[in-house]
């Protein structure tokens with residue numbers, strides 16, 4: 001794969017695919033995180049005097065123009081961050097776009113309208129890809145968050161542009177993933193939590209081949225505890241996959257991977273911020289209670305297991321962290337990982353929110369910008385958006 005810094009950009013029309021899928025309220029962008037994530041790539045292209053054509057999706061307009069999903073509100077934020085004019089075109093291909101591009105000088109920026117207003121985008125349509133490709137000399141993909149879905153602007157387009165490369169955000173994602181799973185410093189531990197085992201079977205199966213320790217928390221722990229023959233009361237539990245859970249644990253045993261489940265849990269009769277919390281051993285979860293967080297003994301167990309670990313991969317909160325009484329486990333482990341010398345790679349939307357809430361996000365080595373894309377990498381899948389650049 002080529003990277004943006006290996007290509008001559010001066011005076012070239014550069015099509016940059018980004019993820020500006022930002023939250024918008026009453027016409028205003030309410031968080032600049034996703035825009036900032038691409039600033040390094042954008043600034044680099046501008047410094048090198050490219051003519052920068054930026055394109056993104058926003059929301060799921062399903063091939064139709066939906067005014068609330070226009071990228072127009074991003075113009076103000078982007079030009080503010082760059083201290084430079086950004087020309088917006090309310091189309092992503094066609095005459096208006098071509099005209100705006102023909103007026104560009106070196107170092108100028110044009111932002112195109114939401115790619116998903118065109119039905120060809122999500123269908124990875126060749127004609128739409130060809131039209132996008134005709135706008136540029138060079139194609140740069142920096143949109144990791146959509147790399148797991150083949151779309152015209154991240155897959156088919158690479159068939160029609162001669163020079164294609166990854167931007168710095170995509171480069172970072174790939175390099176950190178390699179540090180975590182391809183060539184990691186050992187021992188490697190994965191902390192996996194969240195709601196459902198069924199969502200993460202592929203992740204768990206793949207990780208067992210790569211890591212030395214698996215620490216399981218969140219609601220998904222109860223399916224494994226039940227599979228071991230324990231009663232889990234009213235805790236979330238996926239009865240239909242108990243067999244799969246047993247197979248996963250057997251595979252871990254066969255591969256000599258330490259598979260750690262909670263020893264105790266914070267329980268309550270209901271998931272509420274003012275619920276009476278009871279700490280129970282996992283062997284004694286009362287029938288009318290549900291486990292909503294790992295307990296103090298598990299915090300110690302997991303913290304001890306992380307001692308000496310050189311690489312940590314974390315996806316999924318260890319409890320219902322949105323409610324204060326059930327945030328302790330996730331926050332405590334976030335502090336342990338944040339204060340450790342291990343390389344720490346965090347991914348998945350809720351995980352990032354939880355780590356931020358714990359105030360530990362600046363201490364992590366890398367927080368992935370892709371929820372689904374990060375999980376698919378953990379599953380060992382090839383992402384179409386990355387494969388297209390490897391051709």
Ligand code: AMP
Pocket residue numbers: 193194195196199217218219220236291292293315316317318319320321322348350351
């Ligand atoms: P996921 O998207 O699979 O990573 O799941 C994240 C969600 O799992 C969060 O909203 C948490 O509140 C929820 N969660 C974590 N632990 C539990 C639990 N013990 N019981 C119910 N929900 C939980």
